[in-house]
Amino acid sequence: MGCLQSSGGKEPEELRPRDEEAEGSDEEIPRATSSGYIVPTAVDEVEVVNEEHGAHEVPVESLPAYWTNRRVHGEASGKLCQHFDQMVCVSEAGRQAIRELVRGTYRPLVTQDRPCPKEPACPKTPAGCPCVKPDGTPGLPTEYVVRRVIRVEDSEMWTRYAQKRSQIRERRAHRMPLRGLEPELFTSQVVATNPGSYDSLDTGLNEVYLWHGTHVRTGLAIAQHDFNLEFAGSGAGGMLGSGIYFAESCTKADEYATDEPGGYYEGIFGMLLCRVTMGSMFYTTQRRADAAEQVESGKFDSTVGDRMKFHNTFREFVVYDSDQVYPEYVVLYSRAYKADDAAALQLEASRNPFHLQLPVYWNNFHANPDSDVFRVQYKVREQTRALLQHLVTGSFLHPAAEGPEILDVRRVEFSNMWSIYMDFRRQVQSRGAVCMPVNELDGKAETGHTLTHNLMKELSAEDCVSLENLDVTVNEALLWHGTSPELAEKMCRGAGLHAHKESMHGSRFGKGTYFSEGLGKCLEYCTEDANGAVYVLLCRAVCGDIFYTEDEESPKAHSLARAEGKDSILANPGGVGPREYVLLQRCQAYPEFILRIKPPPAAELVPEAVAEEPAAEAAEEGLGGCLPVAEAVAEPPAEHERFWSSSTG
Ligand SMILES: [Zn+2]
Incomplete structure (x- = not known):
């Protein structure tokens, strides 16, 4: 049971806290860890931002x-x-189209702009230093391995781009179609054959897809905040004036791409794939510092610097107005060299896409939580709320009840809590073994997946709660945690789940923090506020190596789990549930959403109603396999009564 490869007892001492620590206390979260981040102390003040803008x-x-x-x-x-402004993780099919574009625009060429990777570095050399030439060491990257693709969907940025494009179209109407490029742009063909990933372009206006290489975090920031001319010309030396530089070849863009040595994105490079309205192009084969003036004069809309024609390197593309650019995709990739097995790396990357440091739909997703402090709650927009409502309803799966209704939901973006959580995840990942998945622990491989996971898959809610960012190899899942209104607020203001000592959690399976995948179980731990609403937290949780028990009760379970070197307990009473997850350390969960919900009327939850037979249908619909059924049927009525009578009486 547990890890496929035993890791018991090998962890450093601090990974295994003493028993009393798991019990929780009022102390601040410990100032952990490897990354040395700053721990804010106040837990009462928090900024709440409304995501529905104007x-x-x-x-x-x-x-x-x-x-x-x-x-x-x-x-x-x-x-x-x-209005919308969000990042969306692109699926494997979409990544395939990007891979094709990367492959189709790769050229084994080097220029003086490719930095030397050695210490000390060679001076800038025409046509590149020996270390980056194809026959050098490490040589020129032979392939770029696409690790993650993010699509930027921002209605305001898009509107500005579309307006600017219309202006240029009007200005050049008498000359349409405008003169195009000879030979054809590298990106054109791949783009034309993949309408599912690339929009149709106004070719008469020289609207094109082009690459822009940059520092990986700058790429993420541009995606979030738009191109800013302060980023412009950087690395390109302003050969064609001060503007935003693009390449048709990914090899050229890669010359300006940098990773984050010693940081989260070490070995991960960033490139933006942008739609660019080139319009009327000022064409030159020379270095022309006055190119910007040519465009400002109104005669042209952009510049093409052609170093391909006479120097056999690359064409570069420059615009001087950020509204002529829409950064549609962020491509995170790693480099493969001739010494690497590129095919193996590509295969691995397609199976296990790289995890971003922060969830892609967070407002702070480009920030570094280890050094940038952010503590904000976001009142989520209507679309996110609707998706979460589906998750709530699906997690409840009660045969006779309509299910709880969301009254209010906030997303919690706290750098400090996140860093602590990620540190734990990294520790489990660094064991280098895949944890035994939840569905194999209980011997129901087909149906035993986490309920929330199944629901999220159905909802395709990547823009709201990201499955892509959950690491299933360490049993990371979305789980519910029910508690009192006061404690829920406290936990989401920076106290983290360690506030649970005061919570109502019992100790049926010993000391730890209790979570569930079904909302019915979770509601048993809630108490109502003055208006009859209850608070639940939707948490990310790293269950790691799991101790599995089918006992009805086992107060020593946490000790047994510890003795076996496990991180958590999966309690599945009698093998029929409802399942509960007990996490042994508080850093194992992050409260990502705080939901205020209106519980369904108690009358709908009388035991007779519970005994109806929706079981077969629910299982066939694939809504959660055996689990919701087990929950609906086997939920001990006594406990429901206890909760509902206390909440309505
Ligand atoms: Zn060198």
Whole structure:
């Protein structure tokens, strides 16, 4: 049981806290760890930001067809959709289209702009120093391995881009179609054959897809905040004036890409794939510092610096107005060299995409939680709330009840709590063994997956709660935690789950923090606020190596689990549930969403109603396999009564 490869007893001492620590205390979260981040102390003040901004709206049909936000709002012509600004993790099919574009635009060429990787570095050498030439060591990267692709869906940035494009179209109307490129752009063909990933372009206006290489974190920041001319010209030396530089070859863009040595993104490079309206192009084969003036004069909209024609290197593309650019994709990748087995790396990357440091839909997703302090709660926008409502309803799965209704939901973005949580995740990951998955522990491989996981898969809610960012190899899951309103608030203001000592949690399976995948179980731990609402937390939890028990009760379970070197307990009473997860350390969970919900009327929960037979249907729908059924049928009525009578009486 547990880890496929035993890791018991090998961890450093601090990974195994003494028993009393798991019990929790009122002390501040310990100032852990390897990364040395700053621990804010006050837990009472917190900024709450409303994610629904103003009245800005966009016509649905102006958006690229494959955007999540267009899909969600339907195809109706003339329909407006509300402001959105979010990052979406691209699925494996979409990553495949990006891989194709990377492959199709790779050229084994080196210029003086490729930095020497050695210490000390060679001076800048025309046509590149010996270390980065294809026959050098390590040589020129032979392939770029796509690790993660993020699509930027930002209605405001998109509107600015579309408006600028219209302006240029009007200005050049008398000359349409504009003169294009000879030979054809590297990206054109791949783009034209993948309409599911790349929007159709206004080729008469020289609208194109181009690469922009940069520091990995700058790439993420641009995706979040738009191009800013303060980033511009950096690394390109301003050969064609001060503007934003692009390449048609990923090899050229890679010359300007840098990773984060010693940081989270070490070995991970960033490139943006941008839509660019080139319009009328000022074409030159020379170094032209006055190129910007040529464009400002109104005669041209952009510059092409052609070093391919006479120098057999690359063409570069420059615009001087950030509204002519829409950074649509962020591509995170690693480099493969001739000494590497590139095919093996590509295969591994397609199976296990790289995990971002922060969830992709967070406002702070580009920040470094180890050094940038952020402590904000976001009142989520309507779309996120609707998806979470589905999750709530699906997690409840009660045959006779409509399920609880969300009254209010906030997303918690706290750098300090996140860093502590991620430190734990890294520790488990560094054991180098895949943890025995939940569905194999109870011998029901087909149906025993975490309920929340199954629901999220169905909802395809990547833009709201990311499954892509959960590491299943360490049994990371989304789980519910129910508690009192006061404690829920306290936990989400920086205290973390360690506040649980004061919570109502019993000790049926010993000391630890209790979670569930079904909401029914979770509600048993809640108490109502003055208005009859209850608070539940939707947490990310790293269960790690799991101690499995089918006992009805086992107060010593935590000691047994510790003795076996486990991180958590999965209690599945009688093999039929409802299952409970007991995490032994408080750093194992992060309270990501705090939900205030209106519980269903107690009358709907009388035991007779519970005994109806929705079991077969629920299982066939694949909603949660055996679990919701088990929960619905085997929930001890006495406990329901206890909760519901206390909450309504
Ligand atoms: Zn060198």
